[in-house]
Amino acid sequence: MSSLRLFILSLTLSLCFAFQSDELLLDDDEFGLEGGNQQPPRSDPHFPSPSTPAPRKRFTESSSSDSKIQFSLHHAFGDSDFSDAGNFSARLKTWSHGGQTLTKLRFSRNPLTEEEQKKFQELLQTDDFYRIRLPSNVLSPPGRDYIISSVKARCLPGEGLEEHFVIHTEGINILAVNYGAPGACPYPRQLKRPVRWSFKSHTILKNSEQAPRTPIFAEDVLGGEEGEGELVKPVERSFWAKYWMYLIPLGLIVMNAITQAMNMAEEQVGGQGGAPGQQQAGSAGQRGSNAGVRRR
């Protein structure tokens, strides 16, 4: 539970790392980032620069070949036609077992033209949709169909225009893109105009994760014999461990009886028998000391 939360935390943390460094994370296949000309790299001071040497090592060791590919992002304003909006570039890793995966996604967005800015203003005014699309296959775009996603234009403006892509891939196919503002966008959406007409983009590549395996209690299957073993176990426990609750009172009773007997003997023997009595006590050792305690 907590480890899962830790994982999520680390995920979101490394996610934060991702969008302000473009070189160091080259080897991280989970996240790519926007290399937009508008965004000054590492401008945000409160994000420490990440250092992830472990994954880099892993990937250099694996037997795979890389090739560079590019695919473009199209956008549309309301119901207008789609036009070029930017380019994604990624590394295509071909694994020895035949699979192909996309890694090291980078995105460069074309700056909005005057006309596009005007159109965007209109969208903001009418609270309409800003739509984007990606090819469903990166090798032979557009593949079977385009992946479309849209967002209410009023969600995007922040300082500049902020957008967040989560691209779900399966090999060389893109299944879906979660597109929207990086933060919240509560209803009713307020009309606010961006200060700068430049996009600040965050991109993440996501692959399918594996389902947790069904717990298999193999020992339960063998439980028959082991169960019997467990039943035998109590016999193996030491005598003391088993019967201490009887032994202690028994011991106390015995001791009580002995001390009483000794006292009686002392009284009988009186002053004369002092020395041998003492001796006896001494030879009794522990018992003697115990008896002594009692006498005190």
Next chain:
Amino acid sequence: MAIRVFLIVLLFLSFTNLTYSLYEDQVGLMDWHQKYIGKVKHAVFHTQKTGRKRVLVSTEENVVASLDLRHGEIFWRHVLGTNDVIDGLDIALGKYVITLSSDGSILRAWNLPDGQMVWESSLPGSKASKSILHIPKNLKADKDDLILVYGKGSLNAVSGVDGEVLWKKDFAGESIEVSHIIQSSDVIYVAGFADSSKISVYGLNAKNGELLENNHAALPFGTFGELLCVSGDMFVVLDEMRSKIVIVHLKNGEISYNQKHISDLTKDLAGQPVILPSRLPGMFALNTNSYVLLIKVTNQGELVLVDKVNNGAAVSDSLSISEDEHAFAFVHYGDNKIHLSVKNVNDWNHDLLKESIVIDHQRGKIDKIFVNNYVRTDRSHGFRALMVMEDHSLLLVQQGEIVWSREDGLASVVDVTTSELPVQKEGVSVAKVEQNLFEWLKGHMLKLKGTLMIASPDDLAAIQALRLRSSEKSKMTRDHNGFRKLLIVLTRAGKVFALHTGDGRVVWSILLPSLRKSEACENPVGLHIYQWQVPHHHALDENPSVLVVGQCGPSLSTPAVLSFIDAYTGMELKSLSPAHTAAQVIPLPYTDSTEQRLHLIIDDKQHAYLYPRTPEAIDILKHEFSNVYWYSVDADNGVIRGHALKSNCIQEAVDEYCFDFRDLWSVVFPSESEKIIATMTRKSNEVVHTQAKVMTDYDVMYKYISKNLLFVANAAPKAAGEIGTVIPEEAWLVIYILDTVTGRILHRMTHHGCQGPVHGVFSENWVVYHYFNLRAHRYEMSVVEIYDQSRADNKDVWRFVLGKHNLTSPVSSYSRPEVIAKSQSYFFTHSVKAIEVTSTAKGITSKQLLIGTIGDQVLALDKRFLDPRRTVNPSQAEKEDGIIPLTDSLPIISQSYITHALKVEGLRGIVTVPAKLESTSLVFAYGVDLFFTQIAPSRTYDSLTEDFSYALLLLTIVALVAAIFVTWVLSERKDLQDKWR
């Protein structure tokens, strides 16, 4: 150690579940079960011998049943699998019922009296073909009783005694469509068409299947339909233009034919004639659009028109009543009555029987008729007829009366909705109450006796009878607890029934005129039923209504049919047959001033139509125009799309109720690796009570509760077929949880080595689904729970005090979701037909999963078993929280079958409806049978049980009060005595 703990917990749980389950005497108190068989296809009477008279039927629901001819009850019944379609039914050797099923590849014999299977043989073949079951009718019991079966392109002779295949003749290479098997003493003739114009007749030796002769004759024209055997050596068939009747004569293996124009027989011929498949000696029936013509074939091959009956007639097969006399029945519909005539084939002018029967017109036309004869007390011939009606019901008619009827349309329920009953009106007469007061007291005294265990066996029986026919539960008014409702079911026949939840009786039924065959609508099918109007403000004087959506044919491109029905009276209020299709119906969460719900109907041409068509509805929709989102699943292409309304339609004809829409998002699954096999959403009317879940460490997890979640399960294309066809490496199951407003994938997970079929249920923030794990060779059930991380910070009390929490901020799908998903898988022994979850009025009561198992039973499984938080060794705090130690498989506790000893044969669906009482949920399971019960997943914590003895309570109170008085008096007296002392 773990085992022991588990066993103890299991033991504990089984005890707790014991209290969920029923006691023997509680069966039938709150549940009812109805047995059906479905629409009858074949019927064979068995009345020769003395003893029980019965009729054997096979139905379209793949049921073989033996019905009591006196009362219509089921003696025995077997439901074959959904793919095991019965093609033929007959009786062999006078003691076995023979069924041929699965395209003529499985032949079974059932013992006639008790329905035990005697033998089964599989008849493999390569070619798909028509299948024919032919059992020679030898009056004297022959020593080698052959059953001739044609199926899968080969003719098999099977011994009737043990099902052994005696010989087999393969026709797969002959390109012949066999349509008839004729047996004369030692030679079996097999006749059929090759390429619709070439008649072939093969003669085979009945002893060993040896080919004796082979004749062909080519007709100079093609033919239409099937060859019909008129007499031993004469066949009729229509030519391909359907204007001529061709009579084929077969004499000693020689084939000759002549033909006759239908227009020569009758002048007013309209439409396309079809030869009816009734087997009549020397006659046949021809169905034109307006008439049924009965045509006699003379020995010379001449055709004589003997009668013309108006349409809606059904003709039975002939029945031999004596050595050379054959009778047959035909019925037709006229003046709200059914006219049944039984005639002798050879003596046309004389009626053996002529009766008129009044039948409820909600049963529609007569579909099929089967006739049977008996000897009357005056030694004349009597006839009884078994009629299959348009609404799939079954009637037995004898002596001009309906002896019994069965509502077998209810075996094919398509969709279910519920309706509240009318509110009880004021003004119950005092006399009624007074009369009932004595009864009430008597009942409670009996119960008291039962509780105090002083009741005699007679009293016990009386108590049980009293409980079973408690008039409370079958009243036609709304009750305080909301247990009494109407279940409104739509059946495949296009008939809508309202069933009372108290006892399952049919309150009303209507055969929808709009879902009947008409010229505009060839093959109408009912698709869905929705609640159209649910009056709350005017519940006293307005009736609720339901909407039935259908379409004119099996394909999505046929126009829609809409029908509105009053839920109390069963009257059709109005019906519409719009020009557009109904690919999708979306009930919107808005109602107009008359509380009619707004519905959007999406057609296949990218238009959305608003219903009801009122200006007010337009106003409401305009107001919420930008907030209407929906999605469509294109399973064939593996694409899911999201849509939103755009503007009014741009068409020639202006229709302000028509809207264009646009695609907002799309998810395209790679076709080479994934195929959509199941999608699930939350129920739109589900109520969630607690937004957060408190963990054992006093940590709070907020549930991600959104109405717009869609669960999608994709399988590898190779593994989309049956289990066992692929190896684990080729199979995988990918599950997605999507937001249907933005198309965001919230969670995505792959189960390797697993395959469908996937059944599941989505509720609150979790989804439970069932699939097959090929690696473990077992079925599995997985749970995924989604939690909202954006609210996770709201744990600090000070934040609440200072109002710094974001719980009241509106939730938007456009905000970036921060969710985490937790999941866990468990093995489950059964394969599953349906999964549902209990739903209660306010969502407080804990949930149970209702699993329709392969054994056609419904198992209630606590949701706690499917909790991703289960660990092997839960801490003390977790145990107190109700966390069950992790096990690899889900327990099946036999007491938690809510169907107890019953089976809902052919289970297809489970519907849960909340009662007004929070603890209770109403469950309706349907298939071939219907079953209804109430369940309380956390027991009825908010009400006293039905058999609570108020009298005992009263008695105790009275006794206590009396005791107080007695002791008071005693103590007073003692005080006085003390003072006098």
